[in-house]
Amino acid sequence: MARFFNQDDIDEFRECFHLYARQKQVRSVDELATIMRSLRLSPTSTELRRYLKQKGGQLSFPDFLEVMHEHTEREKVPGDILRAFEQQDARGTGHISVKELRWLLTSWGDRLSKQEVDRVFREAKIPSSGTVKYEDFVKIMCAPLPDYN
Structure with a gap:
């Protein structure tokens, strides 16, 4: 994912992810919504559910970076x-x-x-x-x- 984000962005994403993700995993739509909206994105509930489902109901930080890439492309x-x-x-x-x-x-x-x-x-x-x-x-x-x- 380093090819899509600069190191400052990745550090910001990591800090926010670890602030809200319980046990280093995102396991709920609410957690994912809190993290992404804290990063100034506007995903809908439908998008959040889809992202979580695509990753089997839980996201590690590398999974989260993939979601961020997909969503930031959408918001461009x-x-x-x-x-x-x-x-x-x-x-x-x-x-x-x-x-x-x-x-x-x-x-x-x-x-x-x-x-x-x-x-x-x-x-x-x-x-x-x-x-x-x-x-x-x-x-x-x-x-x-x-x-x-």
Whole structure:
């Protein structure tokens, strides 16, 4: 795992892991959630259960590093989206017009329908015209869904 993380990161992960892991193993979703959230990650309950199940119900520190690698790759998506917005922002304003954002969402990638875009805008409290701070939009759209389990 040293190829994925620098030594400072591994030391931080090790310290946090050993602070919360009982008997040098993580054996519950709650323990894993506490450790990962202490490290500023936002895994959902479903992801946590899957990580624990993949490792047979318990994680040693090397197993935990594998989980951290998998999850940090997953959480890079918001940064990638934000960089794409920044590259298109020639004036560096940090904003995109609502009209242009609507066009992007209905014309590129996994295209959304007009009704889906309306619902996204309504839930994200995006005005019907004007501009949107795209960093805030990315945060809202990429936030993990709450687990009510």
